[in-house]
Amino acid sequence: MASSTNKAQPKTPRALLALLAVFAAALALSAVGLGMLARERASAPAPSAIGGPFALKTGDGKTITDRDLLGEPFLVFFGYTHCPDVCPTTLAQISQVLNDLGPDNKLKVLFITVDPERDTPRLMQQYAGSFGPNVIGLSGDRAAIDKVMKEYRVYARKVPEKGGEYSMDHSAIIYLMGRDGKFLHAFNVQRPPEQAAAELRPLL
Incomplete structure (x- = not known):
């Protein structure tokens, strides 16, 4: 009696097929996620895109430009003198x-107004000077302020208040x-x- 030569072919278990399908879907989602992350990184402003040339006025009538600050590190903070909390607290x-850096430190801090209609150079000097001799208040006309705000990616807008007054909603970097x-x-x-001073000290 002849023996059968046909053998049953092995079948792929359904569980394995399902696992492979899940794995393929995960790979596809990962590719989409990586693509989105790459696009987000490409659209985010690079550090080199922050900052740029400016010419602003001090309280004694002098003009300070970005070129005057080359050679030493410095801090820049945007705000306004009528600010009720964030600006004075941050300054x-x-x-x-x-103070922790010591009396001989030469680190300059530029306090630039986002409200030049009210903040004259003289007012900015008086306000900034109350926080120390290294804090320099700067103002200018609206065009000059808009330019430096754009260069530093600063957000600011007027918020109307009662009696025709207004405050300024602004970023505080x-x-x-x-x-x-x-x-x-x-x-x-x-x-x-x-701790903050310890980070700055090696740069000075």
Whole structure:
């Protein structure tokens, strides 16, 4: 009696097929996610895109430009003198860091107004000077302020209040700029001043 030569072919278990399908879907989703991440990174402003040339007025009538600051690191903070909380609080924190650096430190801090209609150069000088001799208040006409705000990617808008008054809603980033005038990173003062000063000291 002849024996059968036909053998049953092995079948792929359904569980394995399902696992392969899930794996393929995961790969597809990963590819989509990586593509989205790449697009987000490409659209985000690079650090080199922050900062640029400016010419603003001090309280004594002098003009300070970005070229005047080359050779030393400096901090930049935008705000306004009528600010009820964020600006004076942040400037006070910066002042504590300057004190921790010692009386001989030459780190300059530029406090640039986002409200030039009310903040004259003289008013900015008086206000900024109350936080220390290294804090320099700067103002200018609306065109000059709009230009420097655009260069530093600063957000600011008027918020109407009663009686025809207004406040300014604005971003509150402290920009740490290097000796070459290029943006290094946002400087954090939400920590003990000695820690913040320790980060700055090697740059001075």
